[in-house]
Structures are given as C-alpha cells and as structure tokens.
Amino acid sequence: MTDFVTVARVDEIPPGTVKTVRAGEDEVALANVEGDFYAVQAACLHLHGPLGEGELEHHWLHCPWHGWTYDVRTGLNDFDHAIELPTYDVRVEGDVVQVRPG
Numbered sequence: 001m002t003d004f005v006t007v008a009r010v011d012e013i014p015p016g017t018v019k020t021v022r023a024g025e026d027e028v029a030l031a032n033v034e035g036d037f038y039a040v041q042a043a044c045l046h047l048h049g050p051l052g053e054g055e056l057e058h059h060w061l062h063c064p065w066h067g068w069t070y071d072v073r074t075g076l077n078d079f080d081h082a083i084e085l086p087t088y089d090v091r092v093e094g095d096v097v098q099v100r101p102g
C-alpha cells in the first residue's frame with residue numbers, strides 16, 4: 001500500500017476552503033470542513049473542471065465551471081449518486097496534512 005505524502009501545511013487551508021495539491025502522481029482537491037480535511041480527485045467528472053478552485057459550502061464542493069456539486073466526505077455527486085469522485089485517505093500529522101496517493 002502506498003505511503004502517505006505531505007501535501008500542505010494545515011494553516012495553508014483554513015476551514016471553509018479548498019485547494020489543489022499534488023499527492024504523488026495525483027492531483028487532488030484538498031478541503032477543510034470545519035477543521036476536518038477531505039481529499040477528492042481534482043478533476044470534475046463532467047468536463048475536468050478544477051475542483052480545487054471550486055467553492056466549498058460546508059461539505060459540498062461546487063465545481064467552478066458548471067456547478068456540479070460533490071460531497072467531499074464521500075465523493076458522491078449531489079444530484080446523481082451513480083457519479084462518484086475518487087476519494088483519498090487523509091491524515092494530519094503535527095502541522096501538516098498528508099494524503100495517500102491512489
């Protein structure tokens with residue numbers, strides 16, 4: 001199993017924000033939901049919009065291009081649960097956030 005890699009400092013991603021980070025070969029949207037971190041694939045499943053530049057509303061992540069919305073906790077699309085973004089394991093170690101690449 002792949003090891004966790006450090007992707008950001010905790011203070012780089014305040015609660016309520018999301019950012020694109022790189023975990024190994026994977027581009028990941030890393031979200032801070034009230035202090036809990038979640039990571040999903042950065043490319044939207046519609047037309048590959050950059051979810052790390054989207055808007056986070058509690059646990060809902062809105063794609064900046066056409067507004068598809070995902071639950072960052074599960075990767076599920078809010079409208080169609082057959083649409084599911086890959087998610088990643090996340091942990092906080094001291095003052096850094098780590099993600100396990102897929």
Ligand code: FES
Pocket residue numbers: 044045046047048049063064065066067068
């Ligand atoms: S690319 Fe994300 S909603 Fe269209």
